[in-house]
Amino acid sequence: MGNNEKEFVKEITDMEKDFATWYTDVVLKTELVDYPPVRGCMVIRPYGYEIWENIQKELDRRFKETGHKNAYFPLLIPESLLNKEKDHVKGFAPEVAWVTQGGEEQLNERLCIRPTSETIICTMYSKWVKSWRDLPVLINQWANVVRWEKTTRPFLRTTEFLWQEGHTLHSSEDEARKETLKILKIYANFCEEFLAIPVISGQKTEKEKFAGAKETYTIEAMMHDGKALQTGTSHYFGDEFSKAFDIKFQNKEGKEEYCYETSWGVSTRMIGGIIMTHGDNRGLKLPPRIAPIQVIVIPIAMQKENVLSRAMDLAEFLKQNFRVEIDGREEYTPGYKFNYWEMKGVPIRLEIGPKDIENNQCVLVRRDTGDKEIVSLDGVGDQINQMLNDIHNTMLLRAFENRQSRTFTASNIEELKNIYDNKQGFVKAMWCGDRACEEKMKEDFGVTIRCIPFEQEKLGDKCVCCGRPANKMIYLGKQY
Amino acid sequence: MGNNEKEFVKEITDMEKDFATWYTDVVLKTELVDYPPVRGCMVIRPYGYEIWENIQKELDRRFKETGHKNAYFPLLIPESLLNKEKDHVKGFAPEVAWVTQGGEEQLNERLCIRPTSETIICTMYSKWVKSWRDLPVLINQWANVVRWEKTTRPFLRTTEFLWQEGHTLHSSEDEARKETLKILKIYANFCEEFLAIPVISGQKTEKEKFAGAKETYTIEAMMHDGKALQTGTSHYFGDEFSKAFDIKFQNKEGKEEYCYETSWGVSTRMIGGIIMTHGDNRGLKLPPRIAPIQVIVIPIAMQKENVLSRAMDLAEFLKQNFRVEIDGREEYTPGYKFNYWEMKGVPIRLEIGPKDIENNQCVLVRRDTGDKEIVSLDGVGDQINQMLNDIHNTMLLRAFENRQSRTFTASNIEELKNIYDNKQGFVKAMWCGDRACEEKMKEDFGVTIRCIPFEQEKLGDKCVCCGRPANKMIYLGKQY
Numbered sequence: 009m010g011n012n013e014k015e016f017v018k019e020i021t022d023m024e025k026d027f028a029t030w031y032t033d034v035v036l037k038t039e040l041v042d043y044p045p046v047r048g049c050m051v052i053r054p055y056g057y058e059i060w061e062n063i064q065k066e067l068d069r070r071f072k073e074t075g076h077k078n079a080y081f082p083l084l085i086p087e088s089l090l091n092k093e094k095d096h097v098k099g100f101a102p103e104v105a106w107v108t109q110g111g112e113e114q115l116n117e118r119l120c121i122r123p124t125s126e127t128i129i130c131t132m133y134s135k136w137v138k139s140w141r142d143l144p145v146l147i148n149q150w151a152n153v154v155r156w157e158k159t160t161r162p163f164l165r166t167t168e169f170l171w172q173e174g175h176t177l178h179s180s181e182d183e184a185r186k187e188t189l190k191i192l193k194i195y196a197n198f199c200e201e202f203l204a205i206p207v208i209s210g211q212k213t214e215k216e217k218f219a220g221a222k223e224t225y226t227i228e229a230m231m232h233d234g235k236a237l238q239t240g241t242s243h244y245f246g247d248e249f250s251k252a253f254d255i256k257f258q259n260k261e262g263k264e265e266y267c268y269e270t271s272w273g274v275s276t277r278m279i280g281g282i283i284m285t286h287g288d289n290r291g292l293k294l295p296p297r298i299a300p301i302q303v304i305v306i307p308i309a310m311q312k313e314n315v316l317s318r319a320m321d322l323a324e325f326l327k328q329n330f331r332v333e334i335d336g337r338e339e340y341t342p343g344y345k346f347n348y349w350e351m352k353g354v355p356i357r358l359e360i361g362p363k364d365i366e367n368n369q370c371v372l373v374r375r376d377t378g379d380k381e382i383v384s385l386d387g388v389g390d391q392i393n394q395m396l397n398d399i400h401n402t403m404l405l406r407a408f409e410n411r412q413s414r415t416f417t418a419s420n421i422e423e424l425k426n427i428y429d430n431k432q433g434f435v436k437a438m439w440c441g442d443r444a445c446e447e448k449m450k451e452d453f454g455v456t457i458r459c460i461p462f463e464q465e466k467l468g469d470k471c472v473c474c475g476r477p478a479n480k481m482i483y484l485g486k487q488y
Numbered sequence: 489m490g491n492n493e494k495e496f497v498k499e500i501t502d503m504e505k506d507f508a509t510w511y512t513d514v515v516l517k518t519e520l521v522d523y524p525p526v527r528g529c530m531v532i533r534p535y536g537y538e539i540w541e542n543i544q545k546e547l548d549r550r551f552k553e554t555g556h557k558n559a560y561f562p563l564l565i566p567e568s569l570l571n572k573e574k575d576h577v578k579g580f581a582p583e584v585a586w587v588t589q590g591g592e593e594q595l596n597e598r599l600c601i602r603p604t605s606e607t608i609i610c611t612m613y614s615k616w617v618k619s620w621r622d623l624p625v626l627i628n629q630w631a632n633v634v635r636w637e638k639t640t641r642p643f644l645r646t647t648e649f650l651w652q653e654g655h656t657l658h659s660s661e662d663e664a665r666k667e668t669l670k671i672l673k674i675y676a677n678f679c680e681e682f683l684a685i686p687v688i689s690g691q692k693t694e695k696e697k698f699a700g701a702k703e704t705y706t707i708e709a710m711m712h713d714g715k716a717l718q719t720g721t722s723h724y725f726g727d728e729f730s731k732a733f734d735i736k737f738q739n740k741e742g743k744e745e746y747c748y749e750t751s752w753g754v755s756t757r758m759i760g761g762i763i764m765t766h767g768d769n770r771g772l773k774l775p776p777r778i779a780p781i782q783v784i785v786i787p788i789a790m791q792k793e794n795v796l797s798r799a800m801d802l803a804e805f806l807k808q809n810f811r812v813e814i815d816g817r818e819e820y821t822p823g824y825k826f827n828y829w830e831m832k833g834v835p836i837r838l839e840i841g842p843k844d845i846e847n848n849q850c851v852l853v854r855r856d857t858g859d860k861e862i863v864s865l866d867g868v869g870d871q872i873n874q875m876l877n878d879i880h881n882t883m884l885l886r887a888f889e890n891r892q893s894r895t896f897t898a899s900n901i902e903e904l905k906n907i908y909d910n911k912q913g914f915v916k917a918m919w920c921g922d923r924a925c926e927e928k929m930k931e932d933f934g935v936t937i938r939c940i941p942f943e944q945e946k947l948g949d950k951c952v953c954c955g956r957p958a959n960k961m962i963y964l965g966k967q968y
Contacts, residue, residue, distance in 0.1 A: 042615065044608060045569065046562045046599065047590075051612055054557035054627060061558065077534035078541065082526045083563075083601075083632055083648050084585070089525065102591055105564070107601070109586040110527075110647075111636035119526070121563075121587070121601075128524060132531055135522065141819075147534060152563055152632065156591035167590075168563050339621075 020351070023289055027233040031161070034283060038292050038352050041162040048160035048167030052276065055352070058300035059279050060170065064150065066202055066297075067172065067274070070194050076146040076174060081128050083152075084119040089127040093252040096126060099219020103156045105167075121154040126220065126271060129175045130253035137177060137267060139258050144187070145177040163280030164237075164488050171275035177267040179257065181246070184268035188244040191272040192225045195240035203278065204295040204403035205229045205285050206411060207239060208434075208483055210459030215446055221271075222246040228458045228483065230411040231284035234432030236458045236485035239281050242272035280488070285407050292353025293375055295403055296396040303392060304349045305334040308342050308361030319360050322370070322385070326358075329389055330396075350375060355399050356392060376402055419468050420475065424484075428453040434485045438478040440471035449473055449484065458483040500831070503769055507713040511641070514763060518772050518832050521642040528640035528647030532756065535832070538780035539759050540650065544630065546682055546777075547652065547754070550674050556626040556654060561608050563632075564599040569607040573732040576606060579699020583636045585647075601634040606700065606751060609655045610733035617657060617747060619738050624667070625657040643760030644717075644968050651755035657747040659737065661726070664748035668724040671752045672705045675720035683758065684775040684883040685709045685765050686891060687719060688914075688963060690939030695926055701751075702726040708938045708963065710891040711764035714912030716938045716965035719761050722752035760968070765887050772833025773855055775883055776876040783872060784834045785814040786825050788841030799840050802850070802865070806838075809869055810876075830855060835879050836872060856882055899948050900955065904964075908933040914965045918958040920951035929953055929964065938963040 019037055023030035035041050040056030052060065068078070084107060091097050104120040122128065133145060154168045163169075174191060178184040192209055199205045207227035217224035221243035229239045247266040250256070255267045286293040296302050303326060307319035316336055323334040335345050342359070349357055359371040370388060372381045376399050383391045414433030418424040427435055439445060439457065446457055449472075464481045471478035499517055503510035515521050520536030532540065548558070564587060571577050584600040602608065613625060634648045643649075654671060658664040672689055679685045687707035697704035701723035709719045727746040730736070735747045766773040776782055783806060787799035796816055803814040815825050822839070829837055839851040850868060852861045856879050863871045894913030898904040907915055919925060919937065929935055929952075944961045951958035 042612060044562050045611060046564050046566060046608070049562040049564065051562065052560040054559045057559045058557070060560075077538070079534045079537045080532040080540075080650065082524050082529040082531065083634065084526050084529065086526060104591070105587045105599075106589040107585045108588045109598075111583050111585075113636070118589075119585075128526070132522060132524060154563065156593070170560065 020289060020291060023232065023287070027284075030287075030289075031280075031284060034287055034291055035162045040279070040283075040292075043162075046167075048157055050162045050166050050168075052170075055300055056279060059282070059294070059298050060276055062298040062300070063202070063278060064172075067194075067198055068150075070198065071148050071172075071174065074146075074190065074194070076148045076176075079147045079149055080151070081122075081125050081132065081149060083122055085122055085125075085128050087118045087120060089131055090120055092127060093220050093249055096220030096249075100124065100155075105154045105156055122151070123153055123155045124271075124273075125149065125151070125153075125173055126175065126249060127253075130249050130255060130269075133175075133177055133267070134253050134255045137255055137257050140179050140260055143177055143179045143257060143267065144183065146174075146187075147176065148172055148174040161280075163276055163283070165277075169276050171273050173271060173273040176270045177250075177255065178269070179259065179265070179267070181268050184246075184270050185244055188223070188225060188242045188270045188272070191270070192227065192240070192242040195242070195272075195274060196227050199227060199229065199239060199278075200404060202295065202297045203282055203285075204400050204407060205239070205281055206404060206408045208459060208461050210461035210483070212241070212459060213443075213446060213457050215443055216456060218243045218271075220245065220248065222248065226459050228485070229281055229285060230407075230414060230434060230485070231281070231488065232287065232410065233284070234414045234434075234486075235488055236434065236483075237277070237281045237284065237488045238458070239278060240272070240274040243270060245269040245271065284488075286403055287353070290347075291351030293403070294353035294355060296355040296400050299353065299355055300331060301333045301349075301352070301354045302331045302396060303333075303356045303358050304345075304354045305332060305358045305360065306342055306345050306349070307334070307336060308359055308364075310336065310338070312362045314365065315360070315362055318365050322358075322360060322388075326389065326392065330392060346373075356395060358392075374399055376406075417467060418472050419470065421473055424449070424453065424472055428455065432486065434458070434483050435472075436465065436467060437472035437482055437484060438467050438470060439480045439482045440474060440476045440478040441480055442471070442474065442476075445471055445473035453484075455484045455486055458485045458487070500769060500771060503712065503767070507764075508641075510767075510769075511760075511764060514767055514771055515642045520759070520763075520772075523642075526647075528637055530642045530646050530648075532650075535780055536759060539762070539774070539778050540756055542778040542780070543682070543758060544652075547674075547678060548630075550678065551628050551652075551654065554626075554670065554674070556628045556656075559627045559629055560631070561602075561605050561612065561629060563602055565602050565605075565608050567598045567600060569611055570600055572607060573700050573729055576700030576729075580604065580635075585634045585636055602631070603633055603635045604751075604753075605629060605631070605633075605653055606655065606729060607733075610729050610735060610749075613655075613657055613747070614733050614735045617735055617737050620659050620740055623657055623659045623737060623747065624663065626654075626667075627656065628652055628654040641760075643756055643763070645757075649756050651753050653751060653753040656750045657730075657735065658749070659739065659745070659747065661748050664726075664750050665724055668703070668705060668722045668750045668752070671750070672707065672720070672722040675722070675752075675754060676707050679707060679709065679719060679758075680884060682775065682777045683762055683765075684880050684887060685719070685761055686884060686888045688939060688941050690941035690963070692721070692939060693923075693926060693937050695923055696936060698723045698751075700725065700728065702728060706939050708965070709761055709765060710887075710894060710914060710965070711761070711968065712767065712890065713764070714894045714914075714966075715968055716914065716963075717757070717761045717764065717968045718938070719758060720752070720754040723750060725749040725751065764968075766883055767833070770827075771831030773883070774833035774835060776835040776880050779833065779835055780811060781813045781829075781832070781834045782811045782876060783813075783836045783838050784829045785812060785838045785840065786822055786829070787814070787816060788822050788839055788844075790816065790818070792842045794845065795840070795842055798845050802838075802840060802868075806869065806872065810872060826853075836875060838872075854879055856886075897947060898952050899950065901953055904929070904933065904952055908935065912966065914938070914963050915952075916945065916947060917952035917962055917964060918947050918950060919960045919962045920954055920956045920958040921960055922951070922954065922956075925951055925953035933964075935964045935966055938965045938967070
């Protein structure tokens with residue numbers, strides 16, 4: 009079995025050498041996903057899907073706590089509906105899948121598989137909303153969507169993916185804007201509190217905003233390799249869609265007005281963010297609050313009397329408060345199991361052998377730091393609880409430090425060139441607001457404006473690109 | 489407002505006069521669903537979707553408790569995969585939706601939107617399973633599916649619907665058969681314990697079984713009008729799909745064998761079953777354990793001091809243990825609200841007014857019986873808990889009594905004709921097992937064999953249709 013112990017590390021490409029291959033190795037070998045024989049799609053295997061379930065559970069709780077309810081709208085959208093809002097259709101029509109035949113029947117009008125549901129939802133909202141008493145409408149949907157992507161990677165960009173999309177209606181611009189930002193805040197807090205991913209919140213530029221939105225807000229995370237992942241977006245629509253779809257209400261004064269609208273979403277892409285923020289050359293490193301298994305119990309010297317049964321009792325006991333599994337496989341050595349569960353990213357390994365049982369203790373090993381601790385079985389639940397919290401905080405801090413160490417400042421084009429010739433990361437800079445500069449930087453360095461962050465810093469008063477007066481601080485970065 | 493109080497009843501068609509229109513009235517007026525401009529589809533509105541969420545939560549718990557895990561497989565299935573199992577494709581190909589274009593690109597091979605996922609899942613299983621150690625595979629998927637139906641009705645038969653589909657692999661026939669029946673039992677218990685719907689468990693005939701299955705098991709419920717609703721099915725596949733998809737494992741002796749397989753599912757159709765089992769001429773009557781709102785608090789004489797605030801405090805207090813809402817709308821009278829929430833099927837109405845507050849009491853009114861009870865505020869939580877359980881039991885009993893009173897016995901074709909000329913309901917009878925008899929009864933009376941129930945009764949020894957020797961007792965009925 010000696011060979012097996014080295015196998016895992018061997019199987020995963022060194023992340024510093026080839027991050028993209030490291031990523032693919034990790035998602036496949038840890039059985040998060042697999043490739044089906046369907047172009048650009050992914051199968052989310054149980055270990056990956058459980059992460060999604062944990063994300064869903066907590067986000068859903070936060071949405072409901074803030075008054076939102078779930079509903080379900082059709083997968084298929086008639087072409088004529090998609091065409092109703094001109095910017096929206098321009099953005100999405102080139103990348104939708106079309107159903108042209110149903111059963112034996114050739115369809116008169118093609119149906120697209122939803123790439124997002126604004127059009128079908130707005131159609132229903134225009135039937136449902138009549139009076140100010142019907143507002144606000146606060147509806148969310150958990151669903152699959154399809155976008156015909158050219159290059160795909162599991163979780164990050166797939167033809168089909170799972171997401172939630174909230175769609176809300178309000179009687180005033182102010183209320184709709186508040187909703188847009190309230191949700192962005194929920195996303196940001198969730199990322200930090202559950203995924204241990206620090207994010208930068210801000211606004212997208214005109215060029216980068218959602219097709220049909222008036223304003224798009226975003227949370228941007230930095231991956232281990234210094235590239236940016238747009239992790240969630242929240243859009244303010246004004247009354248554009250309401251006008252296109254005729255969503256009107258009678259206000260308190262009896263006058264008809266158009267509704268103000270928002271939409272917002274996060275997707276299975278978040279799982280890609282978790283992998284690329286925290287993972288290392290041994291594999292996954294899962295944040296404890298969404299890890300499918302928080303503690304893996306590994307009995308040592310299992311053949312000895314009582315070891316397995318005591319380990320099982322302990323696992324059962326811990327299951328009352330944590331997500332716990334026991335690895336009682338006879339065909340593998342403890343060493344093999346250590347490597348296996350490290351690769352799978354389980355936050356805590358609990359070892360228990362004959363000596364431990366004798367001394368009423370067990371060994372806890374942290375996945376994030378590798379630190380070992382011998383703890384008494386009497387207070388083991390409290391110890392684990394504390395350790396899981398500490399792992400979360402440590403992971404968040406490390407991700408934050410990585411971002412800090414890879415965030416640079418540039419005040420002119422030479423400095424920008426210098427940075428991106430040698431490094432990967434975020435650049436903070438001033439921008440004049442001109443799209444030409446935005447496009448030039450993309451062309452020259454392959455970077456996009458990730459956002460105009462809410463937390464502005466004054467880094468001078470000249471545009472990093474053209475040198476003209478500038479009063480917006482931006483984050484630049486290469487994107488996934 | 490006096491007119492409003494009568495409006496609701498007026499709006500719902502009398503169920504004894506026209507059950508189909510009653511059903512449509514109820515699902516639309518109570519805002520469970522709405523019709524989108526997409527052929528045969530439904531929008532599940534928040535009040536309907538919350539029922540589905542409650543169903544999901546409990547079923548998911550029961551699946552996980554029995555060792556199943558969730559995963560997610562692609563929506564789109566290449567035509568060549570669908571064609572791999574001949575009976576399966578014959579059953580499903582005529583009713584699938586076909587994607588022929590992705591983005592700007594005309595596809596070389598059409599993709600169908602999954603009508604069910606056996607084919608794509610089996611393809612993956614053949615990659616994943618190598619050894620007896622990989623078995624059993626116990627995977628479930630919560631997903632949307634599309635079947636191009638000719639006639640559709642919300643929840644009961646729609647082009648797109650939501651469901652769960654379990655797909656399991658086993659090393660032996662015996663284990664796979666046990667799984668098939670274990671799941672059927674979970675479905676049956678869930679229906680009785682959560683939906684207050686009594687079901688008959690049994691086996692489908694060869695004619696009625698799932699396309700590609702070796703055996704199909706079913707739970708059959710009787711609706712208020714005496715017609716049958718197939719509420720869930722569990723299929724035993726033998727090794728047919730394993731052979732078609734090459735799913736083999738090495739057994740403990742090192743020999744290759746094909747896996748034995750099952751699949752099983754329930755869908756949003758269950759919600760149709762709830763409506764048609766329990767509803768009445770005032771609208772919905774929701775079983776307490778899946779009702780989105782279990783208790784609706786209605787303040788009486790709201791304009792009086794403290795009434796609204798006391799009612800709100802009480803609602804908040806009760807929310808710790810129950811799903812509770814308060815109707816504090818100023819524009820409606822209590823009478824209007826009583827009717828409104830009765831129509832919505834909320835199990836308990838809690839009235840509280842100035843006199844009640846003075847006497848430290850409130851009034852509880854049951855939706856199922858209309859019974860009123862004055863209870864002290866001191867023990868109101870316990871009272872509600874007990875009343876909800878009692879409502880559940882009473883609803884289950886009534887549904888059972890309805891089924892009993894509409895279940896008849898026939899020993900020959902004249903008796904059968906006599907029953908179906910005059911009545912709607914289940915008929916218990918003996919059957920020779922011949923498909924010709926099954927088809928004749930369908931043609932003559934529009935009834936199908938709902939199942940060969942596990943609980944067999946000896947009702948003679950002659951086939952109800954042809955008079956030849958018969959040893960199988962069957963349930964006949966008209967189906968939704």
